[in-house]
Amino acid sequence: MVNFNGDLLETSEAKLNLENRGYKYGDALFETLRVVNGKIFFLEDHYFRLMSSMRILRMDIPMNFTMEFFEEEILKTIKANPSFNNSARIRLNVDRGDGGKYLPDDNSKPSFNIVAEPLQNLFYQVNPFEDYRVDLYKDFYVSPGLLSGLKSNNKVIQVIGSIYAKENNLSNCLVLNTDKSIIEGLNGNLFLVKGESIKTPPLEDGCLKGVMRKQILSLLHNNPNYDIEEASISPFELQKADELFITNTIVGIQSIGSYRKKKYANTVAVDILNKLNARLRLGS
Template structure:
């Protein structure tokens, strides 16, 4: 994918120059968003873009477009790249200025980039994965989708080195989320997930899943649950733009649901595919 949006202009990737004193590069002073593309269409785009604007507002960066303008630019980029299945990544930083922890003066303009990447659709049936438990050592504003991801990266790498797909994070024994996902459990037919407060990112796939639960009569409780609750659960699943709805069948070697995808997780996978098709058209995979 050789094109991208740079400060509102659709140009080739090779033409982009980012200043070495860009605050995103030096401080992680910015926010980002990732939207899935199916059949050349943006999925849940309004929810994603609203969250980008909310995150930017939290850290006091003004997005230089309206939501409608930004969506139109992203759609033009997808067409230019001829992308059918994939993602669009976008990032907004506070801009480039002499290195100083304090905000630069108001004449410094934010820097926005967006580009696409292929990601095939694998179908709604996704095999269960292994996960690793680790302490949640991140900051206390996890509800902001910021560029400050070092804590997430270290947790993910710990999981990878242990042969796991995801790290499940906890604070003093209370499960928060995954290193790059939200984690939910099923107990006696009810889906439980951590409340959307400052300790987790309120994932878009998580939000869509909760809407699907409501629409299809699956009870939901948004409350904190412990490691013990999770290990004793009937089903455990994790959700994100990349993995959609995927079961976790082993946590620190403890097998969940005999290592099989549980019935409610399987229902949610089907409902999620139906929602994709409702928004983006029929899927062949």
């Protein structure tokens, strides 16, 4: 069952109109959330990122689009899929509705849909990483700006970058901006570890304003064992790093095993992951 503007429908019945602007122009936003035992991880962060993104795209926000409204609709969708009750991945999609060319016919009636998929684990796991290989994706570059930080439906670079990775037997690729700085992985934010220093690209470089990125930064800023810095990352720094890892809300932390001939450890990533799970278990 999927949730289509509040109505629960069989997947076969939930069909988008060909005039849907998310389909025609990528005029849509989405949030990917993790739900465990009826609790939506980082709901407030997801909600405020969505509202901020809607304002940037000049979407009118209906009065009923409150955090409580989306929480209720997400949990309603989970309950309609009983096998997903313990742990689920949610995609909440908001688009500008139907009609118009580049100029919308009506900007006041955004629509939403919610799709759930089962997840195996309740909390974040330490994933295998030794065979997790990455390289730079240099066919296209991201131009930094407000739009580059949005989780919008325009993910062409991520799509063709993923195809490139598969064609070259890579697990992932690192994306660069027009200044040739590394900004993120294809599916999450990037962190670089060198000794006790941890660096992640700043939002000004064009990376996604990731919810998990925010959680990791919060953990690190309160940890005296690490020095955290938001600063540009040059490709040359990859060869000197001790660890690299990618973060997103579904996987948590994915350590990178190698970049070209350079191999990495995952000691710091495991430490951070354990602290993240401890925070989640305490419900903070």
